[in-house]
Amino acid sequence: MSNNMQSSISIRDLKLSFGSFDVLKNLNLEIGKGEFLVLLGSSGCGKSTLLNCIAGLLDVTDGQIFINGKNVTWEEPSDRGIGMVFQSYALYPQMTVKGNLAFGLKNAKVPKAEIEKRIARTAEVLQIESLLTRKPAALSGGQRQRVAIGRALVRHVDVFLFDEPLSNLDAKLRADLRVEIKRLHHQLKNTMIYVTHDQVEAMTLADRIAIMKGGVVMQLDSPSIIYNRPANKYVADFIGSPAMNFYQGTLDKDNNFRGDGLSLSVTGYPFEEGRVAQNQQVWLGIRPEHIRSADAAQQCAVQMGAIVELVEPMGSDTQIWSVVDKQNYRFRVDGQTEMTEGDSIRIGFDPENLSLFDRDSELRL
Amino acid sequence: MTDETNLVDGPRGPKPKRAFTRRNIFVYGTLLLFAVYYLLPLWVMVVTSLKGMPEIRMGNIFSPPVEVTFQPWVKAWSEACTGINCDGLSRGFWNSIKILIPSTIVSILIASINGYALSKWRFKGSETFFAILVLGAFIPYQIMIYPIVILLREAGLYGSLWGLVLVHTIFGMPIMTLLFRNYFTGIPDELFKAARVDGAGFWGIFIKIMLPMSLPIIVVAMILQITGIWNDFLFGVIYTKPDLYPMTVQLNNIVNSVQGVKEYNVNMAATLLTGLVPLVIYFISGKLFVRGIAAGAVKG
Numbered sequence: 007m008s009n010n011m012q013s014s015i016s017i018r019d020l021k022l023s024f025g026s027f028d029v030l031k032n033l034n035l036e037i038g039k040g041e042f043l044v045l046l047g048s049s050g051c052g053k054s055t056l057l058n059c060i061a062g063l064l065d066v067t068d069g070q071i072f073i074n075g076k077n078v079t080w081e082e083p084s085d086r087g088i089g090m091v092f093q094s095y096a097l098y099p100q101m102t103v104k105g106n107l108a109f110g111l112k113n114a115k116v117p118k119a120e121i122e123k124r125i126a127r128t129a130e131v132l133q134i135e136s137l138l139t140r141k142p143a144a145l146s147g148g149q150r151q152r153v154a155i156g157r158a159l160v161r162h163v164d165v166f167l168f169d170e171p172l173s174n175l176d177a178k179l180r181a182d183l184r185v186e187i188k189r190l191h192h193q194l195k196n197t198m199i200y201v202t203h204d205q206v207e208a209m210t211l212a213d214r215i216a217i218m219k220g221g222v223v224m225q226l227d228s229p230s231i232i233y234n235r236p237a238n239k240y241v242a243d244f245i246g247s248p249a250m251n252f253y254q255g256t257l258d259k260d261n262n263f264r265g266d267g268l269s270l271s272v273t274g275y276p277f278e279e280g281r282v283a284q285n286q287q288v289w290l291g292i293r294p295e296h297i298r299s300a301d302a303a304q305q306c307a308v309q310m311g312a313i314v315e316l317v318e319p320m321g322s323d324t325q326i327w328s329v330v331d332k333q334n335y336r337f338r339v340d341g342q343t344e345m346t347e348g349d350s351i352r353i354g355f356d357p358e359n360l361s362l363f364d365r366d367s368e369l370r371l
Numbered sequence: 372m373t374d375e376t377n378l379v380d381g382p383r384g385p386k387p388k389r390a391f392t393r394r395n396i397f398v399y400g401t402l403l404l405f406a407v408y409y410l411l412p413l414w415v416m417v418v419t420s421l422k423g424m425p426e427i428r429m430g431n432i433f434s435p436p437v438e439v440t441f442q443p444w445v446k447a448w449s450e451a452c453t454g455i456n457c458d459g460l461s462r463g464f465w466n467s468i469k470i471l472i473p474s475t476i477v478s479i480l481i482a483s484i485n486g487y488a489l490s491k492w493r494f495k496g497s498e499t500f501f502a503i504l505v506l507g508a509f510i511p512y513q514i515m516i517y518p519i520v521i522l523l524r525e526a527g528l529y530g531s532l533w534g535l536v537l538v539h540t541i542f543g544m545p546i547m548t549l550l551f552r553n554y555f556t557g558i559p560d561e562l563f564k565a566a567r568v569d570g571a572g573f574w575g576i577f578i579k580i581m582l583p584m585s586l587p588i589i590v591v592a593m594i595l596q597i598t599g600i601w602n603d604f605l606f607g608v609i610y611t612k613p614d615l616y617p618m619t620v621q622l623n624n625i626v627n628s629v630q631g632v633k634e635y636n637v638n639m640a641a642t643l644l645t646g647l648v649p650l651v652i653y654f655i656s657g658k659l660f661v662r663g664i665a666a667g668a669v670k671g
Binding site: 083084089090093096098100113114161 | 568
């Protein structure tokens with residue numbers, strides 16, 4: 007059944023259990039051709055497990071996996087038309103870079119001349135021509151990961167699977183390779199599934215992000231929707247650094263929020279369709295960058311006086327931890343700020359930038 | 372001002388070390404004592420084996436030979452009598468070699484495959500299987516001696532070299548499997564997964580990825596098996612017959628023969644000859660071992 011010719015990978019009711027513990031719970035996912043999907047979540051959420059299932063490295067307990075319209079649920083990893091890049095690079099230590107690239111092709115009985123051609127082309131794309139005769143031990147971390155990407159590239163597959171490929175690299179290299187992966191995706195237009203716990207990687211690379219928790223996809227959307235309209239409190243809290251400010255309170259039928267020292271009208275807040283507030287217990291969330299301070303606060307609908315508790319200079323900007331009525335308000339200001347600890351300041355925000363979540367279901371209102 | 376001069380004249384650079392501290396004397400003294408303790412018997416054996424019988428009878432067992440003679444070594448190797456055979460240890464040496472080579476190769480080969488399957492291709496019940504196998508390492512050999520006699524007899528291998536090879540292979544299996552399983556468990560799973568994505572199967576991964584990475588552990592396994600099998604006495608004396616006795620059994624028969632004078636120099640030479648093989652293995656493989664570790668040290 008190929009009801010959707012556009013989808014490259016389709017996962018239907020996928021379930022995986024170890025003993026009585028369900029790692030993946032009836033997971034459904036459609037990934038379009040050429041799409042860059044990032045599986046994001048904290049450790050133990052099942053994101054790597056899902057990737058291993060797609061790769062065929064783990065046997066599923068139930069459900070089906072389709073790649074390019076073909077049911078591959080029982081296929082060997084090498085027959086699924088996938089290439090995979092691992093966190094630890096997983097290069098074969100006793101082989102040269104060239105041997106590493108050729109290994110999969112030799113197993114697939116690709117003719118020698120064709121192997122040479124493909125290796126040359128891949129080495130050119132990844133700029134590793136000068137490394138071909140070296141052993142992995144003689145390469146730096148960034149070079150190793152490039153070879154590992156090359157090993158997937160050389161096999162001319164439709165689907166690339168990345169399992170936290172940049173986690174072992176230092177911050178600068180990580181940023182460099184991140185850009186390179188994005189460039190590669192623009193160039194090749196392959197379907198890519200990328201597992202990470204780093205939200206920066208997720209936000210910058212993804213066409214869509216699937217945020218996972220406890221074997222379930224919490225939200226599957228474009229980075230901007232995930233960031234601006236998180237579907238539930240977990241997603242709101244997980245995405246964004248520093249994290250969103252949360253306050254508990256009640257929302258009456260006239261859209262007035264009261265609680266945690268705040269009293270404000272949320273008129274103008276873009277409610278989700280069909281979700282109306284009726285004396286509801288809610289969480290109110292404000293992203294740090296939506297809190298304005300000093301002069302900018304004067305134009306905000308909600309304003310208050312705060313005491314600066316802690317100043318964290320980050321260079322380009324500075325994070326301020328301030329207190330109003332024993333409640334913390336984290337926000338970001340310009341890196342050149344002259345605020346110091348103990349200052350009395352004015353802060354403010356506008357209701358349209360808020361997020362409201364039901365207290366029980368934690369779903370977005 | 373005094374503070375200033377103190378700072379200038381105060382300690383600077385590496386702290387001086389004294390050679391004869393109490394700690395050093397104690398540590399090196401102890402080491403020296405034990406080195407002598409272990410080396411003295413070897414010294415006595417070497418010098419005695421190079422003396423003639425008249426010189427030995429004078430009783431100075433620690434003194435070096437006045438007149439060096441290699442006659443005892445020649446006699447021990449090719450002339451000493453055990454029972455009706457008077458061709459020395461040489462027969463036992465070649466028997467031991469014939470037992471050693473197949474036993475070592477077969478046991479390491481099978482154990483490495485076992486270890487690979489048990490660590491990377493976990494199947495239902497593989498842990499139980501492994502537990503049973505390891506349990507075998509703790510059961511005293513004596514319990515199994517007679518049942519094995521019967522098994523070998525039924526298989527028609529009793530009293531043959533191949534029977535003994537089989538026994539050595541089986542008895543080496545638990546510890547060898549344990550060794551390889553633990554080593555392969557230490558090889559990252561991602562490497563194994565990458566090879567599967569690259570289309571290598573059970574044997575492809577074993578031969579092309581795992582074996583080339585296991586030189587260090589193969590050397591360790593070889594040291595254990597070679598010394599173990601070479602030094603075996605019990606199985607050799609039980610499962611073979613006099614023509615096929617390994618070197619250790621033959622050595623015992625030479626040293627413990629009751630007729631005639633006790634030729635201490637020949638006995639010493641024979642013992643040294645028997646111990647030579649494990650010794651050589653240690654020296655050669657020691658170097659290989661270090662190189663093997665260096666070659667295996669490729670981590671991400």
